[in-house]
Amino acid sequence: MLPNSQNTRQTSLLESQIAGSARVGLRDRVRNVRCRRMALLAVFAAFEREILGERVRAGLAHARQNGKRLGRPLTAALHADQVRKLGRVGMSKSEIARRLNIGRTSVRRILNNRTQA
Numbered sequence: 001m002l003p004n005s006q007n008t009r010q011t012s013l014l015e016s017q018i019a020g021s022a023r024v025g026l027r028d029r030v031r032n033v034r035c036r037r038m039a040l041l042a043v044f045a046a047f048e049r050e051i052l053g054e055r056v057r058a059g060l061a062h063a064r065q066n067g068k069r070l071g072r073p074l075t076a077a078l079h080a081d082q083v084r085k086l087g088r089v090g091m092s093k094s095e096i097a098r099r100l101n102i103g104r105t106s107v108r109r110i111l112n113n114r115t116q117a
Helices: 004-022 026-065 077-089 093-100 104-116
Strands: none
């Protein structure tokens, strides 16, 4: 058995640990409030993102109904006949691209599709 002073000290230490586990410190409360606030902001952000997506989809559907062509414009494909004609003449791909103001990769793609078809 412990002497009286050590016994009392150990009992008070045990009591303070039990009481401390029941109490929540100020720092823990602030952290809890911050976490809840961030969770609430995340819910609002997800809701806003959902509304934005709905508006975009509605706008795209409206554009399709009105006959609007969506996507990247066909710039090189409009020159496909000219590219093939200049390629048959023997002009280099770089020169064809410079003359028609399109990319060399587009010229190569058009000329390669001609040989495959």
